[in-house]
Amino acid sequence: MIETEAGPVGLPRLNEPAPQFEAVTTHGTLKLSDFEGRWLILFSHPADFTPVCTTEFLAFTEIFPDLQKRGTDLLGLSIDSVFSHIAWVRNIEEKTGIKIPFPVIADLNKDVAGKYGMLMPGESKTETSRCVFFIDPKGILRAMIYYPLSLGRNMQEILRVIDALQTATANGVATPANWVPGDKVIVPAPNTQEGAEERMKAGYECTDWYLCKKDL
């Protein structure tokens, strides 16, 4: 973790425990441990009452039922006050008729943003970038995606990442490029010569010993 004018800057690491926090949100004070036992998508947006972020909040709300079906909670964050968050989500509901169903962290002291490396000083010293963290039911950080301020996120990719992580976890497999549910998955490559010889006889769809696929 490096101290800068914009606060602490550092990146969490994949496959390690996600940084703990206790934060004020639009749904009360929440700790990371409150989400244990379920998948969590923690995402940051630059600021309330801004255009791209508003489209993203509507889009996250649209996939919210799909995430619930996948046992996944959603938690937003920006460096704004809880009163600003409340005013913004109420404004969205008033203007569009859509109620934002997930909590949003009011990270005025940049505590959570610093722990998760959401601030990119080269882009903005006061606004969090568009970060997405996928945290598993044991609190382990499994994936993260960073987008710049100007680029709204793709919700189908966020659903695809959750599907891929859950599939890989449940079945001990990997997923190939552009994988979507229903596609074949990759059987982990053997790491011994004997394993490589056996792999070719195992009945998988193999390009060669190191690239074999199967249906689930």
Added chain:
Amino acid sequence: MACVNPDGTVTPSAIAILTALRSADTAELIAPLADLPLFRVRSALRELVAAGLVAVDDGHHHLTDAGLARL
């Protein structure tokens, strides 16, 4: 505070949790009864314990006399 208002009154979600505590004693059991997400129940239980409306023993929650009086 999501459960206890600044004037000391409790919110509808807190009432739902206090009501569920009559027949359930863990966050996992309370959540479906109160129709609230598990994370909300875990957070709310901390607040209700701090407010003296709920007590917790060895991970099991129960209403205090003050909590019972709010129902």
